[in-house]
Amino acid sequence: MSESVNLPALGESVTEGTVTRWLKNVGDRIEVDEPLLEVSTDKVDTEIPSPVAGVIEEILVQEDETVEVGTPLVKIGDGSGGGDSSDQGGSESTDSQTEAVAEDTEPEAAPSTEQDSEAKAPEPAQPEPTPAGQTQPAAPQAPSAPPAASPVPQAAPVPPPAAAPPAAVPAPAKAAPAPAAAPAPAAPSSTPSAEVPNPTANGAASGYVTPLVRKLANEQGVDLSTVTGTGVGGRIRKEDVLAAASAAAAAPAASSTSSSPAESGPFVAEVSPLRGTREKMTRLRKVVAERAVQSMTSTAQLTSVVEVDVTKVAQFRDAHKAEFLEKTGSKLSFMPFFALAASEALKAHPKINSTVDGDEIVYPETENVSIAVDTERGLLTPVIKDAASLDLAQFSKSIADLAERTRNNQLKPDELAGGTFTLTNTGSRGALFDTPVVFLPQSAILGTGIVTKRPAVVKVDGQEAIAIRSFVYLALSYDHRIIDGADASRYLVAVKNRLEAGNFAPNLGY
Numbered sequence: 378m379s380e381s382v383n384l385p386a387l388g389e390s391v392t393e394g395t396v397t398r399w400l401k402n403v404g405d406r407i408e409v410d411e412p413l414l415e416v417s418t419d420k421v422d423t424e425i426p427s428p429v430a431g432v433i434e435e436i437l438v439q440e441d442e443t444v445e446v447g448t449p450l451v452k453i454g455d456g457s458g459g460g461d462s463s464d465q466g467g468s469e470s471t472d473s474q475t476e477a478v479a480e481d482t483e484p485e486a487a488p489s490t491e492q493d494s495e496a497k498a499p500e501p502a503q504p505e506p507t508p509a510g511q512t513q514p515a516a517p518q519a520p521s522a523p524p525a526a527s528p529v530p531q532a533a534p535v536p537p538p539a540a541a542p543p544a545a546v547p548a549p550a551k552a553a554p555a556p557a558a559a560p561a562p563a564a565p566s567s568t569p570s571a572e573v574p575n576p577t578a579n580g581a582a583s584g585y586v587t588p589l590v591r592k593l594a595n596e597q598g599v600d601l602s603t604v605t606g607t608g609v610g611g612r613i614r615k616e617d618v619l620a621a622a623s624a625a626a627a628a629p630a631a632s633s634t635s636s637s638p639a640e641s642g643p644f645v646a647e648v649s650p651l652r653g654t655r656e657k658m659t660r661l662r663k664v665v666a667e668r669a670v671q672s673m674t675s676t677a678q679l680t681s682v683v684e685v686d687v688t689k690v691a692q693f694r695d696a697h698k699a700e701f702l703e704k705t706g707s708k709l710s711f712m713p714f715f716a717l718a719a720s721e722a723l724k725a726h727p728k729i730n731s732t733v734d735g736d737e738i739v740y741p742e743t744e745n746v747s748i749a750v751d752t753e754r755g756l757l758t759p760v761i762k763d764a765a766s767l768d769l770a771q772f773s774k775s776i777a778d779l780a781e782r783t784r785n786n787q788l789k790p791d792e793l794a795g796g797t798f799t800l801t802n803t804g805s806r807g808a809l810f811d812t813p814v815v816f817l818p819q820s821a822i823l824g825t826g827i828v829t830k831r832p833a834v835v836k837v838d839g840q841e842a843i844a845i846r847s848f849v850y851l852a853l854s855y856d857h858r859i860i861d862g863a864d865a866s867r868y869l870v871a872v873k874n875r876l877e878a879g880n881f882a883p884n885l886g887y
Contacts, residue, residue: 689879770886
């Protein structure tokens with residue numbers, strides 16, 4: 378008896394999906410909620426878990442095939458067929474034989490353990506037959522156990538047929554169990570047979586590893602069984618492999634640097650495994666590319682930039698970040714400050730938050746801010762709804778949660794819809810500023826650069842002086858069809874004034 382698994386509804390606005398990769402093959406066993414396949418939509422790539430447990434009997438939709446929601450994808454059997462039962466019976470008989478073998482082999486190790494705990498107990502009758510096989514490993518350990526010489530008189534009466542010289546041989550065998558080191562050889566002899574399957578049970582070994590990640594691991598000399606995956610279900614990503622390689626190289630590099638900093642070797646550039654290869658564009662990459670081209674060709678885009686002195690924000694952040702982390706559980710970065718100031722300014726400058734509908738301009742009732750998140754699959758923009766009503770704690774928690782779930786491929790498609798304005802933190806990768814692209818139907822996107830310290834001219838008691846200040850560049854790209862340069866400048870100055878004032882104590886959120 379088999380059951381069909383259909384393509385589920387992945388959001389209110391999603392009607393179809395493309396099978397990008399099967400994570401299981403025909404004949405594989407799958408459990409409930411175990412990832413079955415990956416599906417790509419025009420909003421997000423996501424894994425489809427299996428709703429039932431069983432054996433994959435037939436794959437109905439091939440990779441790169443696009444189907445409607447509700448289409449059968451695969452047939453999964455319940456594993457109750459005759460062949461399965463015979464296999465199970467065979468495995469049960471094999472298990473019973475294995476248990477029998479284990480029972481036969483365990484007594485060899487068991488007496489040594491029992492003799493360790495009962496070294497002084499008068500029970501020579503059982504151990505005497507086994508020392509014949511244990512005399513060789515026990516003999517070298519006999520010199521380390523002089524106190525155990527007392528059992529020798531007990532062992533002497535037991536083998537009366539033996540000659541006087543052999544009496545010395547059973548004596549070490551009897552004395553060997555007394556030291557605590559005796560179980561050391563016995564434990565490994567039985568443990569490996571029980572632990573052989575364990576490496577495959579490790580999430581790093583049993584989880585699906587892409588050929589690209591496996592190739593990268595081979596090139597970096599990383600053992601995948603030692604890597605803990607941070608992807609969905611513990612899946613190993615290329616970032617995990619690179620992190621493991623960096624950690625392995627960091628220790629010797631640090632020791633060599635500390636011992637002889639002047640003898641550093643020549644700089645070696647990192648070589649990407651993609652160098653000299655070709656790969657097919659994912660559906661998500663195709664969608665992003667199409668929308669970027671459409672947006673650039675159907676709108677008139679330009680960018681305005683302002684420089685903002687965020688010294689007061691930096692001081693406020695340093696003064697409150699420890700308490701903020703303790704009370705909210707979230708780290709206080711610069712991003713919540715930028716998001717709060719940008720969202721508040723949208724209420725006073727709704728043109729920046731507007732959209733074009735034919736020959737009309739639509740001004741939304743709320744400020745739904747899309748947050749650009751860099752992932753290994755590409756750039757995704759989950760949405761924070763009604764952002765202008767949030768405080769710093771809520772922004773910090775929302776941004777961290779959305780970023781984590783986006784990178785782990787746990788977002789729902791509806792969480793990527795409904796944005797009216799986008800905020801992208803290009804400074805997180807070290808960029809001073811950039812000119813971000815506006816994606817329809819939005820009309821503007823704000824890019825925040827890296828926060829840097831440098832000397833600047835300031836006024837102290839009415840006199841000009843040079844001081845170390847923290848600066849950031851804010852770049853606003855906008856649709857010039859409905860937003861003029863003056864509109865963009867007024868908005869940017871509003872954000873600038875809010876940040877430079879540094880009055881965020883009422884907005885902490887606790």
